[in-house]
Amino acid sequence: MTSTSVPSNTENLQPAEGGHDIRKVTPTRGYELDDEKLTFLSAARAFLDHESTLLDSPKRLWEWFDLLSADFYYHIPVRISRERRSRLGEFSEHGYHMLETLESIRLRIERLDTEHAWAEEPPSRLRRVISGVEVLEQRSSTDYLVASSFLLFRGRGSLDSDLLAGQRQDLLHVENGRILLGGRTVLLEHTVIPTANLGVFL
Template sequence: MTTTSTTAAVSQEITAACADFLYREAEYLDHREFDRWLGCLSEELVYLMPIRVTRGPEARDLEFSPTGFHMKDNYASMKMRVSRLYTEHAYAEDPPSRTQRLITNVRVDALDASDKYDVRSNFLCYRAQGDGVDSDLIVGERFDVLHDTADGWRLASRTVRLAHTTLITPNLGVFL
């Protein structure tokens, strides 16, 4: 089912609840509480990170690829990725990343479904590994659908649009 934004005003209470959800989600990820983070995800999750288009005639009309992705996941694949983080087979996360996420500019609109909201936010993710001085700053905008359920807020979908044209990190072993 496709939902679309409406122009109906969203209460400050709903906006604050959505922002609080995003802040807690960032905290879980920064503290490597991946099982708690999985609890924030809806089983209908669609998680996309399209590649930015920068060459060719399509770059004039299309900023992000509809078919090429850095990440294209669902709830099952996210669950599998989290499970692997707790094993010795998470090579990209050995040693584990130290992250600090900043979430800003949270904007909320109502969707046709009365319990779902279109939530946009900007993010900055600092990432470092080991004891070296190298670090990455990953910046972008997120387009989320948050679902207010009887069990609390859940992330139903996320599209991450990186500000970068080329990934500046050696791997994407972290969730954005």
């Protein structure tokens, strides 16, 4: 049997061509454990979990509306398939599935309370999973840009059902010990929307 010796240290290890040199360990490697960041991240996850519960319950949309700030925006840009070499982004800067404000959101919820909301009659059965919550940027002492991935099941009638997937980039405001949703940009994975309409909130 042939034995293989294992170096006791990494001094003589050479990186393969094009590989990463494991001898070079810098303080920037790894995930930084910052107490303030982790405290807010925990609060952001709790907020998004609570928000998901409200969004999945058609009768609780006004409770969700109370989580929105006065300058709230809701954007869903159109995704475009491009070649890998393209210098253009994956999302249109001019085309949107949704481009809404707090006032237009209020009008949508009011309409859902009437008998004229044909797109949601009967109401969709919703269940979403939120994961990958990450603080992308702290813009001020009270404003944070937070990303989260989502998978949304939407059931209609007895047979129809859809799955929507994507990432949400949320602007979260912290005011007087409370979190408000200042804005949401939804980056869908789909170039063609796999559902009849976007009559539900993502």
